[in-house]
Amino acid sequence: xxxxxxxxxxxxxxxxxxxxxxxxxxxxxxxxxxxxxxxxxxxxxxxxxxxxxxxxxxxxxxxxxxxxxxxxxxxxxxxxxxxxxxxxxxxxxxxxxxxxxxxxxxxxxxxxxxxxxxxxxxxxxxxxxxxxxxxxxxxxxxxxxxxxxxxxxxxxxxxxxxxxxxxxxxxxxxxxxxxxxxxxxxxxxxxxxxxxxxxxxxxxxxxxxxxxxxxxxxxxxxxxxxxxxxxxxxxxxxxxxxxxxxxxxxxxxxxxxxxxxxxxxxxxxxxxxxxxxxxxxxxxxxxxxxxxxxxxxxxxxxxxxxxxxxxxxxxxxxxxxxxxxxxxxxxxxxxxxxxxxxxxxxxxxxxxxxxxxxxxxxxxxxxxxxxxxxxxxxxxxxxxxxxxxxxxxxxxxxxxxxxxxxxxxxxxxxxxxxxxxxxxxxxxxxxxxxxxxxxxxxxxxxxxxxxxxxxxxxxxxxxxxxxxxxxxxxxxxxxxxxxxxxxxxxxxxxxxxxxxxxxxxxxxxxxxxxxxxxxxxxxxxxxxxxxxxxxxxxxxxxxxxxxxxxxxxxxxxxxxxxxxxxxxxxxxxxxxxxxxxxxxxxxxxxxxxxx
Numbered sequence: 001x002x003x004x005x006x007x008x009x010x011x012x013x014x015x016x017x018x019x020x021x022x023x024x025x026x027x028x029x030x031x032x033x034x035x036x037x038x039x040x041x042x043x044x045x046x047x048x049x050x051x052x053x054x055x056x057x058x059x060x061x062x063x064x065x066x067x068x069x070x071x072x073x074x075x076x077x078x079x080x081x082x083x084x085x086x087x088x089x090x091x092x093x094x095x096x097x098x099x100x101x102x103x104x105x106x107x108x109x110x111x112x113x114x115x116x117x118x119x120x121x122x123x124x125x126x127x128x129x130x131x132x133x134x135x136x137x138x139x140x141x142x143x144x145x146x147x148x149x150x151x152x153x154x155x156x157x158x159x160x161x162x163x164x165x166x167x168x169x170x171x172x173x174x175x176x177x178x179x180x181x182x183x184x185x186x187x188x189x190x191x192x193x194x195x196x197x198x199x200x201x202x203x204x205x206x207x208x209x210x211x212x213x214x215x216x217x218x219x220x221x222x223x224x225x226x227x228x229x230x231x232x233x234x235x236x237x238x239x240x241x242x243x244x245x246x247x248x249x250x251x252x253x254x255x256x257x258x259x260x261x262x263x264x265x266x267x268x269x270x271x272x273x274x275x276x277x278x279x280x281x282x283x284x285x286x287x288x289x290x291x292x293x294x295x296x297x298x299x300x301x302x303x304x305x306x307x308x309x310x311x312x313x314x315x316x317x318x319x320x321x322x323x324x325x326x327x328x329x330x331x332x333x334x335x336x337x338x339x340x341x342x343x344x345x346x347x348x349x350x351x352x353x354x355x356x357x358x359x360x361x362x363x364x365x366x367x368x369x370x371x372x373x374x375x376x377x378x379x380x381x382x383x384x385x386x387x388x389x390x391x392x393x394x395x396x397x398x399x400x401x402x403x404x405x406x407x408x409x410x411x412x413x414x415x416x417x418x419x420x421x422x423x424x425x426x427x428x429x430x431x432x433x434x435x436x437x438x439x440x441x442x443x444x445x446x447x448x449x450x451x452x453x454x455x456x457x458x459x460x461x462x463x464x465x466x467x468x469x470x471x472x473x474x475x476x477x478x479x480x481x482x483x484x485x486x487x488x489x490x491x492x493x494x495x496x497x498x499x500x501x502x503x504x505x506x507x508x509x510x511x512x513x514x515x516x517x518x519x520x521x522x523x524x525x526x527x528x529x530x531x532x533x534x535x536x537x538x539x540x541x542x543x544x545x546x547x548x549x550x551x552x553x554x555x556x557x558x559x560x561x562x563x564x565x566x567x568x569x570x571x572x573x574x575x576x577x578x579x580x581x582x583x584x585x586x587x588x589x590x591x592x593x594x595x
Contacts, residue, residue: 141197141219142204143259149205149219152251156215161250163226165473165497168244168260171490174272174452175427176460178561178570181275181550182235182243183306184267186540189529191259192224224252225533229526231500232541234309234549236557237525238509238570241500243268243467245526250474257469266299267306269452269465273427274310275554276564280427281443283434288313288442290329292422293450294320303450305543309550316444324543331392331420331444337363344372351380351388358390358420361405366396370405374412390418390442398423399438406439418442427564428455473497485585494578495585500525506558512575 155161173180197205197219206216226248231237243264246253274291281287291307294300294317304320314327321328332350337360340346350357359376361369370391377388391409393401402419409417421433422444430443447453454462470493474482483495497514501522510519518524529539541549554562561570 138194139198139201140191140194140259141201143191143195143262144255145258148255148257149211150209151254152219153209153211153215155251155254156212156218160476162477163247163475164250164253164471165245165247166253166257166469167242167472167493167498168246168264168467168469169240169242170465170467172239172466173569174269174465175276175454175462176458176565177272177276177563178238178566179272179557180237180239180243180268180465181271181310181554182231182237182264182268183233183271183309183546184264184302185230185233185244185529187267187302188230188244188260188263189228189535189540191263192228192256192530193535195222195224195256195259197222218251222252222255223533224248224256224530226252226530227528227532228530230529231525232527232549233546234553235525236553238572240494240572241509241511241525242498245498246469247473247497261467261469265465265467266452267302268467269462270298270303270306270449271310271550273449273452273462274307274312275550276310276427277425277430277443277445277449278311279554279562280430280434280564283431287440290420290442290444291315291317291449292444292446293317294446295450296447297450298452300450307449308543309547311547311551311554312445312449313442331358331390332360334360334363334394336360343369344376347373347376348380351376351386352384354386356387356389358392359388360392360394362393362395362401366393366401367404370408374408374414377414377417378412388414388417390420392420392422392444394421394423398433398440399436402439403437420444422446424448426453426455428458431564483581483585483588485582485589487586487589492582494574494582496578496581498578506556506561506570508571508573510573510575511578513577513581516575516577 170180199220202216202220205211205219206213226246228244228246230244231241237243244260246256246260248256274289278289281289289312291304291312291314293303293307294315297303300317301320301323304315304317304326305324307315308324308326314329315321316328316330318328320326336350337343337346340349343364347359350359359369359373361373363369373388373391380386381388391405393405398421402421405419409415409419418441419439420442421438421440424447425433425443425445426448430445433440452462452464454460470486471484472493472495474484476482484493485495486493494511498511499514499516499518501510501512501519501524503509503519504521504523509525510522527539528536530536560566560568
């Protein structure tokens with residue numbers, strides 16, 4: 001039998017006040033245990049002590065406070081999403097209607113998360129709220145280095161804004177080869193069309209530099225009004241040949257420099273790398289190359305698109321397959337094999353899941369795994385009609401293991417099953433495997449392709465193309481023309497507005513001044529892309545046509561220049577008129593050219 005402690009009048013008043021407070025501030029919270037409240041009501045069981053009451057009360061208040069903080073956080077996130085959507089809508093008002101629905105296939109997609117449109121951001125509010133960081137927006141006017149608006153400002157202060165011509169080119173071919181496979185023109189032109197400054201961007205510039213307000217007003221209305229000639233995507237080019245010729249008022253042309261270089265540099269580097277890898281893989285007989293670069297790519301969408309131009313058969317990146325309508329392929333990871341108690345159970349599950357499937361053999365022991373794979377393949381083919389399409393080797397002694405696996409597959413009547421090799425491959429390692437007799441039918445290439453890397457083992461640099469953008473011609477407000485030249489030894493430039501012509505049998509290319517007569521039967525390489533700031537219809541063909549042109553050009557390229565390493569570079573000749581103009585331009589600055 002329990003006895004209750006007598007309750008005096010003072011205690012009763014204190015409990016009554018506490019009960020009233022809790023009813024008003026806590027009882028409405030659905031997170032507070034109703035049992036605790038009931039125990040304080042008349043007829044209920046009192047809490048063990050006042051300290052316990054205070055603990056329960058404090059817990060309730062903390063829970064309520066946390067709910068309020070969570071609510072405030074959600075409100076702020078919702079407000080942020082609405083502001084972002086509003087900013088996007090305002091920005092779209094500054095874009096010409098014909099350009100409003102252009103997909104910014106590279107510059108915008110440098111963040112894969114920014115491809116959501118405004119409606120989906122608003123409609124999927126609950127998903128956006130869960131994001132822990134804000135994806136960067138697309139700001140073409142800010143796709144410059146700091147010194148570009150600074151240069152434009154000096155041009156504005158001095159009144160020097162005459163018609164200026166820039167050449168975009170590279171001084172050497174990447175990876176120790178002879179050629180470049182041109183890519184990135186579509187992204188470059190989308191950047192040019194979209195280039196403008198929004199009010200928020202003008203405000204940002206005013207905060208980081210003490211620009212005159214009249215200069216900022218000019219930037220607010222600036223649009224590209226000039227002319228661009230370029231080599232079509234899929235063209236073969238060689239060092240020192242302009243890939244693009246830009247003519248516009250100085251301030252327009254200088255502000256485009258970094259964006260144009262970024263678009264062309266990476267895309268051309270990756271397209272060239274892909275063409276070399278495919279060339280190495282197809283020695284002896286056709287072998288497909290799949291691009292597996294997403295997780296280590298410099299810019300995944302650019303890599304996937306350029307790899308396809310270079311000859312890769314497919315991509316592992318679903319976003320690229322969706323955006324560009326590319327074939328998507330993939331195998332299985334080691335983690336899936338390890339998920340099951342035994343390798344046989346893993347193979348069985350995969351074989352049961354798909355009509356055509358690929359099995360990964362090197363999780364434990366590839367020579368044991370191939371026997372298991374054959375047993376599962378034969379059994380599943382008999383019971384379900386499912387087909388083992390390929391097996392993959394990602395590590396180990398790929399040469400010896402592939403020969404062993406090929407023999408086992410052929411003996412089991414599975415000669416149609418392909419052997420896929422992957423694992424830090426590049427054009428040199430693929431060549432080494434095939435020369436050693438590896439029985440490989442296709443390759444998956446990731447890191448080397450996604451980063452455009454060279455070969456440290458062979459001392460071959462990579463990772464960047466190094467194209468430059470150099471002023472070569474200037475026309476002042478009176479119409480007087482000035483050749484522009486940089487004197488810097490081997491980096492000295494050739495002045496003048498140029499054209500490029502190619503011998504029909506690929507015996508040489510000729511770079512000459514635009515007004516010089518075309519060499520007989522030579523092909524002109526430049527194509528007009530923009531005129532008076534407007535795109536010329538048909539200048540940006542579909543990706544399928546770009547790939548087709550690239551493969552045709554690669555087939556026509558003489559074998560001695562297609563090789564992974566070359567003894568002599570492809571002959572590129574500068575016309576006599578161009579060389580004479582260079583001497584004249586150097587005399588104007590009192591600095592003779594020294595090679």
